[in-house]
Amino acid sequence: MSSFSIIFSPEILAATLRSMPPILLAGLAGIMTKRAGIENIGLEGLMLIGCFSGYTVNYLTESWILGILGGMIATTLIALVFGFFVIVLRSNKIIAGVAINSLGAGLSTYLLRMMFGVKGSFYDPRVQAIPRASFSGLKSIPLLDTIINNQSIIVWISIILALIINLILFYTRFGTYVRAAGEDEEALATSGINVKKIRFITIIFHGMLCGLGGAYLSTGYLTQFIENMSAGRGFIAMAAIAFSGAQPLRILGATGLFAFVESIAYRLQSINVPSYFALMTPYVVTVITLAITSHKGIKDKKGRRLV
Amino acid sequence: MTDNYVVDMENICKYYGNVRANDQVNLKVKKGEIHAIVGENGAGKTTLMNILYGLVQPDFGRIAIDGKEVIISSPRKAIELGIGMVHQHFKLIEDFTVAENICLGNEPVDKRGLIDKNKMISFVTEISKQFGLKVEPKKKVSSLSIGLLQRVEILKSLSRGADILILDEPTAVLTPMECEELFETFKKMREQGKTIIIITHKLNEVMAISDNITILSKGKTKGTLVTSETSADEIASKMMGENMGKPYLERIHKENSKPLLEIKDLSVIGEDNLEKLRKVTLTVKEGEILTIAGVEGSGQTELVESILGFRKIASGTINAEGINIADKSVKDRRNYCSFVPEDRIKTGLSVNATVGENIIGGYHSKGNFRKGMFMNFPTINKKVHETIDRYQIKTASQYMSAQSLSGGNQQKIVVGRELEQPNKILVIAQPTRGVDIGSSRFIHTQLMSKRNEGVGILLISTDLDEVFLLSDRIAVMFEGKIVAFLNPKEVTHREVGLYMTGAKVQEELIREGGN
Numbered sequence: 144m145s146s147f148s149i150i151f152s153p154e155i156l157a158a159t160l161r162s163m164p165p166i167l168l169a170g171l172a173g174i175m176t177k178r179a180g181i182e183n184i185g186l187e188g189l190m191l192i193g194c195f196s197g198y199t200v201n202y203l204t205e206s207w208i209l210g211i212l213g214g215m216i217a218t219t220l221i222a223l224v225f226g227f228f229v230i231v232l233r234s235n236k237i238i239a240g241v242a243i244n245s246l247g248a249g250l251s252t253y254l255l256r257m258m259f260g261v262k263g264s265f266y267d268p269r270v271q272a273i274p275r276a277s278f279s280g281l282k283s284i285p286l287l288d289t290i291i292n293n294q295s296i297i298v299w300i301s302i303i304l305a306l307i308i309n310l311i312l313f314y315t316r317f318g319t320y321v322r323a324a325g326e327d328e329e330a331l332a333t334s335g336i337n338v339k340k341i342r343f344i345t346i347i348f349h350g351m352l353c354g355l356g357g358a359y360l361s362t363g364y365l366t367q368f369i370e371n372m373s374a375g376r377g378f379i380a381m382a383a384i385a386f387s388g389a390q391p392l393r394i395l396g397a398t399g400l401f402a403f404v405e406s407i408a409y410r411l412q413s414i415n416v417p418s419y420f421a422l423m424t425p426y427v428v429t430v431i432t433l434a435i436t437s438h439k440g441i442k443d444k445k446g447r448r449l450v
Numbered sequence: 451m452t453d454n455y456v457v458d459m460e461n462i463c464k465y466y467g468n469v470r471a472n473d474q475v476n477l478k479v480k481k482g483e484i485h486a487i488v489g490e491n492g493a494g495k496t497t498l499m500n501i502l503y504g505l506v507q508p509d510f511g512r513i514a515i516d517g518k519e520v521i522i523s524s525p526r527k528a529i530e531l532g533i534g535m536v537h538q539h540f541k542l543i544e545d546f547t548v549a550e551n552i553c554l555g556n557e558p559v560d561k562r563g564l565i566d567k568n569k570m571i572s573f574v575t576e577i578s579k580q581f582g583l584k585v586e587p588k589k590k591v592s593s594l595s596i597g598l599l600q601r602v603e604i605l606k607s608l609s610r611g612a613d614i615l616i617l618d619e620p621t622a623v624l625t626p627m628e629c630e631e632l633f634e635t636f637k638k639m640r641e642q643g644k645t646i647i648i649i650t651h652k653l654n655e656v657m658a659i660s661d662n663i664t665i666l667s668k669g670k671t672k673g674t675l676v677t678s679e680t681s682a683d684e685i686a687s688k689m690m691g692e693n694m695g696k697p698y699l700e701r702i703h704k705e706n707s708k709p710l711l712e713i714k715d716l717s718v719i720g721e722d723n724l725e726k727l728r729k730v731t732l733t734v735k736e737g738e739i740l741t742i743a744g745v746e747g748s749g750q751t752e753l754v755e756s757i758l759g760f761r762k763i764a765s766g767t768i769n770a771e772g773i774n775i776a777d778k779s780v781k782d783r784r785n786y787c788s789f790v791p792e793d794r795i796k797t798g799l800s801v802n803a804t805v806g807e808n809i810i811g812g813y814h815s816k817g818n819f820r821k822g823m824f825m826n827f828p829t830i831n832k833k834v835h836e837t838i839d840r841y842q843i844k845t846a847s848q849y850m851s852a853q854s855l856s857g858g859n860q861q862k863i864v865v866g867r868e869l870e871q872p873n874k875i876l877v878i879a880q881p882t883r884g885v886d887i888g889s890s891r892f893i894h895t896q897l898m899s900k901r902n903e904g905v906g907i908l909l910i911s912t913d914l915d916e917v918f919l920l921s922d923r924i925a926v927m928f929e930g931k932i933v934a935f936l937n938p939k940e941v942t943h944r945e946v947g948l949y950m951t952g953a954k955v956q957e958e959l960i961r962e963g964g965n
Contacts, residue, residue: 314564316557323543323554330541333505334555334606335526 150407153289158406159399160294161364164301165190165373167398168356169380171301171308172349174389178312179345180325181229183222184240186353187377188247193218193357195251198270198368199258207271207362214358215351221246222350223343230342244377252370266367273297273363297359302395304352309391321345353377375426382429386436397432404428455517456481456645457502457614462511464497471497472508473669479614479662484636484646486656486677489666489689490886492844492856495649496538498666499616502647503535504528515614531614534607538618538649538857538884539795540599542591542606549574549587552606577609582638595747597628604635614645621655622884625745625912626947633659651689651886653682654915665689686887707736710906711757711787711875716766718752718930726752728930729766734875734906739897741909743917744927745950750910751792752930754879757908759783770875784812788868792879792910798864799852806834806848808863813871833870841866842892858889865893869900876900879910894920914943928952932959 169186176183183189193214200213225243228234259265276299277292312318320341323331328338360376361368379401387393404425411421457479464472472494479485487495500506502513504522513520515531522528528535542551549570550557558569574587583601591602600620607615621629636646636659650656656663657677665672665688672688711734718727727749734740742750755761757768759780768776770786791797799808810819810830818829834848841862845855852860865881881897882890897920901907911917917924918938926934926949933955936946948954 310564316559316565319546319550319554319557319565323546326543326545327541330543330551331554333503333525333535333537333541335524335529336555337526 150410153286155403155406155410156290157294158409159403160290160298161402162405163398163402164295164297164359165356165364165376166380166383166401167301167305167394168352168359169377170383170387170394170398171305171391172352172356173380173384174312174387174391174394175308175321175345175349175352177384177389178325179321179342180328181226181342181345182236182240183225183229183243183349184237184381185225185243185247185377186380187373187375188244189218189222189350189353190357190360190373190377191247191251191371192221193354194361194372195254195357195368197354197358198265198361199254201270201358201362202267205269205271207273210271210362211273211355211358214361215354218354218357219347219350222346222353226343226346230339230346248371251368255368255370262370264367264369270362270366272366273359295359295363297355297363301355301359305391305395312391317341317344379425379429382433386432400432401425401429454480456515457647458512458514458517459498459502460512460514462498462501462513463509464494464501464506465509470669472501472511474671475511475666475669476671477502477664478674479645479647481645482640482643483661484640484648484659486660486663487647487649487666488651488653488656488663488685489672490651490858490888492668492859493666493689494669495666496618499535499618499647499649502528503533503616529610529612532612533614533616534610534612535616536600536603536607536618536620538622540603542599542602544590544592546591547587548585548589548591548594548602551591551602552577552585552587552609554606556610573609574605577605581605581608581635583635597624597631597746600624600632608639608644613643614647615639616647616649618649619651619884620648621650621652625950626914626943627745627951629655653685653887656685657682689887707738709733709735710771711877711908712767712769713753713757714767714769716753716756716768717764718749718756718761719764720752725764726930727756727763730927730930730932732925732932734908736874736906737901737904738922739901739907739909739920740923740925741911741917741921742925742927743911743914743946743950746912748927748950749930750879750927753927754789754791754877754910757783757877758787758789784873786873786875788871788873788876788878790864790868790876790878790881792883794857794860794864799860801853801860802851804849805838805843805845805852805855805863806831808852809834809837809848809867811867813867837863837866837870841869841896842889856886858885861885861893862889865896869896874905876905876907877910878907880912881909882913882916890916914946917946918943926950928955934959 169190173183173186196217197210197214201207201210204210221243225239228239229236255265256262273295275293276296281287281292312321320331320336324338324341332338357373360372383394383397383401386397408421408424411424412418455478457477459475459477462472462475475494475498477498487498489495497506501508502522504524504527513522520531522531543554552574553570558566558573560566571587574585578585583605585598585601585605591599594602620632624632639646648660660677663675663677663680663685665675665685667689675685714731716727716730717725720726730753732740742753744750752761756763759778763776767774775783775786795801800811803811810833813819814825819826838845838848843862843866844859852863868876878897881893885893897907909920921938924936924938924946925932926936926946928950929952934949935956
């Protein structure tokens, strides 16, 4: 009973909200590219670029907002490299994505050592954390006060972004072209739309989202940069995309689940669960959900087929 | 004089490596006429039209629209010039609705910048009325029949203010009824002052509908004819350089021929929970061609898929050479049935694989093609060369990708591969859809000679000329039921048409649910 109350406590829900944005933002970025037919599996690498550049710019300017912008710009530049290979040179998406992952991990580690002369992690008190928001009206309600108040503004921004991207994808011209580019680019091209342009704009959105997610990790969720600090969140985001059927609203739920499990994992360590097992939980849950949902996916899509 | 022409293409050249797709081609089209471009597959018709629509840039040549010299750099430019194109393989987005497809690139938006779906639907309804082409704007494109897809494509072009409409093989996929409707549409559009260019190789249609004809052969213009002053024979001889006789091999009748494919009470429920096949019973005997005639979407696809095992059946039996194959795997069934699917691009071929790989594909693990765990390339190559020769597949080499071949040659790969199998049963759907005259005749002759070797052929065709040419018996399908068994020697096109549209049924078939 006691372990149950530890897991399902308001603190856990607050922690869930706190750990949601990186997965959600990377997931939204992935949805954009997937819908446009240029799925990038390099979300992890892009987020790492965002973490490092966000932290560095913040350190140099002592401004959280410039830090975020710096993270977004740097990540977008790297995303454009992916875009150039995939859209212009028509390289294999998977290989380009893997390259972006390696590049993100390698470049951020290399620059950390070159610029700051440290290994493993870097912390400087000059770095300003992204501000948190509290709603005074909720102070009197202990449950909501614990869960909602004192969360980083990025938590709320990322949730709003999910709604906005849903609106863009399904209710605007641009979104229609993004989806059309993914479904049948020739059909879109013969309708007189420049497919490359649509895809490059998508890539820019996608880079900005990953950059925001990364910057949040290093200057919001934590206020330090650690090598490989994205810790598989870019890949978990890909699971969330599959889980949600690339729907921006559904991915809210999917990332909520993964963030919840991530929060539990930390908590489990405090109740005599071996720590390695506890840390494994998010990844195990990811694999299990994927196994379940992809099975359903086959039935959904090709229901009329035997297999 | 030239300013009379709405389209004036002069000396158009387009080379792909050593292949001269277009070699000094000339095309002059007058305003408000129906102009047919005829030629064998690979004659360069599609290339010429892709140039006119801005999808391909010519290496050399001059294009004038309405007397003004233009460079058509992209489809967008073509659309601005009032040129619309309906491709042979439709360029529609399956997951989108009819209205979304028609408005793609021109979506109406409201004040907030969001797409105005109601306006979109009323716009589509309006142009649909204006041109007399009925569509359901809210339906998803993936659920439409081919005839309707084409209608959506035509409306899409018209909605962009196209005055010159190019149609690539518009009737290749249509039923006779749909063809007539389409021709009516063409005439209506001509009255409204639209110019229509059709690419085709069906000469009877050319004669019926066009005002002028331009003939292409091997990338060169072979002349422009006035339809009323020429004959199908003259066009054919200009196209192919020789007169070809009708292929016809008399059927060799055998007494007591064995039944090969027996289908009894076959029912299939579709993904929409509707009954797609209702107690279909039929038998294909040794040495006969049984044709399923019917309007597209009457259950032919479901029938074929059930026989080959791509689709779950609700009830009934399927016997091949006396053995029930209804529970067997697709692979096992293919040991009895050769199969030529209706869609060669999606089902019949792996378009990215080479010609050679496609010729042995599906049978690669059989017989001598394998040597232990390795492929036996000497045997494979021998077989591939034999097939390329025997089926007159025009390809630079067996290592070309199947994609690079013309439609007719792609079809010959599929037909060749399947006919080369020693199976006693052949299921073949739309064997000459989008295939030129020469290749069609060749394929027809091959089918007749297979029949005379004793193979039982189940032919699915929506082309009534083909049905009458090939069939020994006709089974007409309507709404998932067999509504008539007919002898082609005793019925007319019109009668078959009546059964196909459900205007007439053989009562005894309906009462018993089978023959």
